[in-house]
Amino acid sequence: MAEDKFVIIGSGPAGLSAALTLRQSLADAAVTVITKDVSPPYRPHLLPKIISGEVEEKDIYPCSSNFWNEHRIFLRRAQEVKTIDFDKNFLLLEHRETLKFDGLIIAVGGTPRVPERLGSFRQILWTLKTFKDAKSWRQYVAKVESVLIIGGDLTSLAVTRALLSLGKQVTFAITREALWPLRYDADVVEELSRRLQVRGARTIFFDNFKGISRRPEGDYEVTVSGETLRVGMIGAFFGLVPDVAFLTRSGLTIDRGILVDEYLNTGLENVYAAGDCAQIYHPQIKDYWVSIGFDNAVALGRIAALNLVGCSVKAETSAESIFDRDDVNVNTSWWLSF
Ligand SMILES: Cc1cc2nc3c(=O)[nH]c(=O)nc-3n(C[C@H](O)[C@H](O)[C@H](O)COP(=O)(O)OP(=O)(O)OC[C@H]3O[C@@H](n4cnc5c(N)ncnc54)[C@H](O)[C@@H]3O)c2cc1C
Helix, strand or coil: CCCCEEEEECCCHHHHHHHHHHHHHCCCCEEEEECCCCCCCCCHHHHHHHHHCCCCHHHHCCCCCCHHHHCCEEEECCCCEEEEECCCCEEEECCCCEEECCEEEECCCEEECCCHHHHHHHHHCECCCCHHHHHHHHHHHCCCCEEEEEECCHHHHHHHHHHHHCCCEEEEEECCCCCCCCCCCHHHHHHHHHHHHHHCCEEEECCCCCEEEECCCCCEEEEECCEEEEECEEEEECCEEECCHHHCCCCCCECCCEEECCCCECCCCCEEECHHHEEEEECCCCEEECCCCHHHHHHHHHHHHHHHCCCCCCCCCCCCCCEEECCEEECCHHHHHC
């Protein structure tokens, strides 16, 4: 076991936590973390503050530059895993290199969801997931006066706060499907709208959407909720969905995310999934459930690593929440600070 090659796909909170746990558990094992991100691991919740300029790039990195050497974890950046061969236990990277593994933790996180009815406008809608996205937001937003935010997920509130702090005019088109598959009930929508207005945003409902067109001046005309808006930029915030499209034909069982048991095992020996990409059986709702959030990802990364090295630790659902579905709480409490 000590000489095994452990590979973790993803350098987000789940991947990082898994890598550290592996190192702490097996001093001599080879631990490699692969990420398609160009930047070193960063704190995602600080990205809206990169947009507002409240924090600088150096503040978003949780690991010092010598962290990787100190812990003897090999970090491969800007390397995308294209497929995994589970018969021969190797990964195929985008640049055609193959990489063998004895144990694998998949921690590929989520990607911004854009609902079907907005799909044809995908190229002009701004989302926020990576540090690169945040830098692009920061540059582009400096050129516009007004922004339309469509959605209502957790990130949209932090981004709206950032935009308002920069003096931008924000129209917020609230939709009940932002946290799909949950739906906001009327009380939550009212409370959300009240909080946004107190901060200085204008709120409308995202209904009766007729389309978006680009004007010769470079800004956009959006017809929604019975009115036509002119805005410089449009952000879409409908939550994250597991970023698992590349695994569709790999032999893993994929639904919304990678289906795993309570031990985060995928059904294949020595292959685990953790964080936002894992869909875990939830005994209370009797269904598989994707739980999004930083603390959850850290906890699941640790559990996957412990189980990979022979422990038997069950994943537990989080205690804090503001939403519930069928009396089951969903940990989304972090947006309450808006
Ligand atoms: C802007 C923003 C603000 C947020 N704020 C909060 C907050 O305040 N509180 C909170 O609890 N949560 C917050 N979240 C959610 C939280 O960041 C996520 O739940 C958490 O990052 C999930 O961790 P993860 O490790 O599962 O995945 P991620 O952090 O998404 O990391 C996934 C990793 O996998 C890599 N990857 C994906 N596919 C491949 C591939 N094919 N090959 C190689 N690498 C790949 C990515 O490059 C990345 O390194 C926020 C998210 C965002 C985007």
